[in-house]
Amino acid sequence: MAVSFTKILGAVLGAPPKLSEIVNTFNNTLFNKDLILGDDAELTGAGGHFHDHSCTVSEAESTTTSGSFQQKVSHSFTPQAAGDYHISWYFEATHSIAVGEVEVQVDVDSGTIVGFTHTEPTDADDYESHGGFTRLTFSVAAHTVDIDFLRASGSGTAKIRRARVCSWRVA
Numbered sequence: 001m002a003v004s005f006t007k008i009l010g011a012v013l014g015a016p017p018k019l020s021e022i023v024n025t026f027n028n029t030l031f032n033k034d035l036i037l038g039d040d041a042e043l044t045g046a047g048g049h050f051h052d053h054s055c056t057v058s059e060a061e062s063t064t065t066s067g068s069f070q071q072k073v074s075h076s077f078t079p080q081a082a083g084d085y086h087i088s089w090y091f092e093a094t095h096s097i098a099v100g101e102v103e104v105q106v107d108v109d110s111g112t113i114v115g116f117t118h119t120e121p122t123d124a125d126d127y128e129s130h131g132g133f134t135r136l137t138f139s140v141a142a143h144t145v146d147i148d149f150l151r152a153s154g155s156g157t158a159k160i161r162r163a164r165v166c167s168w169r170v171a
Contacts, residue, residue: 053168069148075165090131101152
């Protein structure tokens with residue numbers, strides 16, 4: 001299955017695009033839980049193809065009252081070749097009370113934090129969208145990218161849903 005990055009951005013290029021439109025279009029297309037990427041699938045870009053990719057998705061809501069990081073999703077992969085990989089992530093987080101705080105981190109190989117969010121929803125159970133990406137060099141060995149979350153302060157419950165991590169070789 002091929003996804004054209006030109007088509008992803010084509011819907012928002014008519015007028016000056018808002019960042020939220022680009023992000024929503026990108027997330028809805030690339031991270032669609034119905035888009036199943038097999039070992040031989042390709043994501044087609046203007047400059048060629050992205051290979052050696054995989055995604056891990058957890059749509060269900062997970063909760064914690066712990067002040068220690070809890071794992072929401074773990075994306076495990078072994079690159080077919082050493083090189084540079086694009087790692088992207090997305091999740092929605094909230095707290096059961098408006099004064100509660102939630103922290104979420106993206107951890108590579110249990111030690112390199114490549115993403116961190118501290119969120120304080122203005123309304124209880126008002127989910128906020130977060131995402132990001134980075135480019136890392138990986139060896140041909142097993143690697144993991146985890147999305148972990150905790151209740152940072154206050155009483156109540158930290159919540160996370162629609163978490164996804166994708167990786168693909170770019171060089």
